Amino acid sequence: MKGVQSELLAYVKKKWLIYVLLMISLFAGIFLDLALPWFMMNITDSALIGNIGQFRFVLIIGVVLLGLTFIQNYYDVLVKNYISSYIRNDLRVRLFNQHLKLPISYFNKIKSGEISSKIINDVNVVGDLMGSTFISLLQGPLVALAAFIFLLKIQWQLALVCGLIGPLIILIGKVFGSSMRKVSGKLQEQVAHSQSYVQETVKNIPFVRTYLLGRTVAEKFQGLTKGIFHYDIQKGKAQAAMQGSSQAIGFLTFLIAFGLGSYYVLIGDITVGALLAFIQLLNHVVWPFSGLAQVWGLTQESLSACDRIFRVFKEKRQFDTFPQKHEVGRERSNISMKNVSFSYNEENKKVLSDINLEVEENQFVAILGHNGSGKSTIFKLLLGFFPYLGSIEINDKEISKMTYTELMSYFSFVSQDQYLFSGTVLENIRYGNLDAKESDIITLLEELKLYDLINHLPNGLATEVGEGGANLSGGQRQKISIARAVLRNAPIFLLDEATSALDYQSEEQIQEVLLKFKHERTTLVIAHKASTIRNADNIVVLDKGEIVAIGTHDELINNNTYYHNLYKEYELVNEG
Incomplete structure (x- = not known):
């Protein structure tokens, strides 16, 4: 894992300015996410007390926030796609060039489909990891933390009760994450084997037709796809268990929040607007952690792809740079x-x-x-x-x-x-x-x-x-x-x-x-x-x-x- 982390960190260092822009966009997004509950709380309370001036002011602020949200989302997606595309392109070229420099003996022990699977499928997954997935891993906990601080200001006892969701969902991600990584690695190996067989079959179609091997080839491919199906199901079970558990905990948190929150409104401890803001903020505590389970699963799958790619980079090359023309004297050639x-x-x-x-x-x-x-x-x-x-x-x-x-x-x-x-x-x-x-x-x-x-x-x-x-x-x-x-x-x-x-x-x-x-x-x-x-x-x-x-x-x-x-x-x- 240390080797994978250092390789990925090298991309962060190489494109540090892009990642700085992503972090700025991230914090801008968090600010805008928290501005919505503030808007809901103030627009509701100003309406309930009949304060027309405050209502208009908050409404204008809402329109400004709408425009800022569009701009922030546009540039956030744009920059994430750029960094993902850059890393995909760079990795794809590096990996292809690495194979061109490996000794012939390497190609005797690996199938062509496995090579193409790494260059195309695994590279795409790693590109996603270093773009949207990476930022999502940071964004979820930061949004939840900021929202939790806001919740404490509204009603600290209720906030503490609801704050228990974070550790529980993190524990769920840890339990199922390692399992998903192992299954994802085996699944990709099966996909690579089947891809190799498809390439071999297409190349040998005249032979298959001449010797009437259609049924035999189809049955063998069906056997290979059974392996894919098996690990796909295993991966699905792990994802279902992880997401189901986190969603259930999230729903339980909302039940507690609505029940206790309504009680605090009843006794006059918080306003109706504050309760609406609290529920909206709770979304930013619950759903980031619920989504974090899914993002963590994707991360484990991506790290499995990283392992396969960077193992190729560790293979000993036959030469480090592409050979150039070399003129040799032609007077002798014994x-x-x-x-x-x-x-x-x-x-x-x-x-x-x-x-x-x-x-x-x-x-x-x-x-x-x-x-x-x-x-x-x-x-x-x-x-x-x-x-x-x-x-x-x-x-x-x-x-x-x-x-x-x-x-x-x-x-x-x-x-x-x-x-x-x-x-x-x-x-x-x-x-x-x-x-x-x-x-x-x-x-x-x-x-x-x-x-x-x-x-x-x-x-x-x-x-x-x-x-x-x-x-x-x-x-x-x-x-x-x-x-x-x-x-x-x-x-x-x-x-x-x-x-x-x-x-x-x-x-x-x-x-x-x-x-x-x-x-x-x-x-x-x-x-x-x-x-x-x-x-x-x-x-x-x-x-x-x-x-x-x-x-x-x-x-x-x-x-x-x-x-x-x-x-x-x-x-x-x-x-x-």
């Missing part, structure tokens, strides 16, 4: 892996075991192996996604000692998953080099013989790709990924089955270009295409996380049985 081992966690079996590999500058190296042999993991380690045992060097420098910016500047990477953002084809290709001109990109596409990205799409390079490239074919998405990587023009190319979605003719065209650049950069290719394998300068064969063979195609095809059988499998797949 890779050395010595005794490299890796597992995704301590309990799992090693994915890679004692990998020793030397890749000379400007070599074209193919990496082969069955699924699960560790091919893609080698790329992930080269890219610095995970810590490892052993040594990995680029140009004789250990990559763990490089800045992240320096390491990334060595690589162009094409994954078997085509990563596209909503936007145009041109924008997605330009991510490879944000300074590239459109004319340069068109020249590159012509050189790569990717004319269809220019001529065959509805709006050419201005065509919207849709979410994740939904408006394009798999081959078009892959072509964009390849063009983006070539545009980046880094000294090392990592191609993870980069042409798997292309037709034969397009693949041949891309292979031709890659081979053209073969001796201008170091290229590592995870391949299942026999043609790619044959053209490699060197072939690395993996099996169960270990290198079982290294050599050229001619060297391995006749001398290594494992490679011979694997290559024949690839040939059969290609022919099929």
